[in-house]
Amino acid sequence: MESKDAIAALAALAQTTRLETFRLLVKSEPDGIAAGELARLIDVPQNTMSAHLASLSRAGIVKSERLGRTIIYRADLGAFRALTLFLLKDCCGGNAQLCAPLITDLTSCCLPEAGSCVN
Structure with a gap:
């Protein structure tokens, strides 16, 4: 992992809703959670959750999969492992x-x- 990637991931997690979302996604592995369900669980509007999920996805620590009309989000545990190893190297x-x-x-x-x- 390069420094710029670590900085992007850490910056994405440096916000309360995004950190809570990421932690919830980690707990839901390997099933993931639908975007609307994430918004309901964290009690934020769906458009706000969508913006947070986009930020986490751009940082490379969350991935998504479309299933029909639903988008399932999962924590990218490989990227999280790489970030952790980068910090502990x-x-x-x-x-x-x-x-x-x-x-x-x-x-x-x-x-x-x-x-x-x-x-």
């Missing part, structure tokens, strides 16, 4: 002892047997 100057607590927190976030992330 030089973690603690390569000192494993300093990075260990962070890595432990990240790996314990998701329980494979449960199939979902723990908040």
Whole structure:
């Protein structure tokens, strides 16, 4: 990932509704959520949600799929992984002892047997 891509993704997430939308999409993986349902769940007008989803899509962290008249949105977990790895690449100057607590927190976030992330 290049710096400009990381900046775009972080800028898109630096707004309350977009961050909440992205987190909701991550929780809904792999099914995704229809645009209208996202607007209802987050309690924003559909045109406002559409603008937020466009911003997240341009930043490359959300993808969409048209199913008939409905557009299903999903978090792009590959892009989110790339962003996270970009941010952690030089973690603690390569000192494993300093990075260990962070890595432990990240790996314990998701329980494979449960199939979902723990908040």
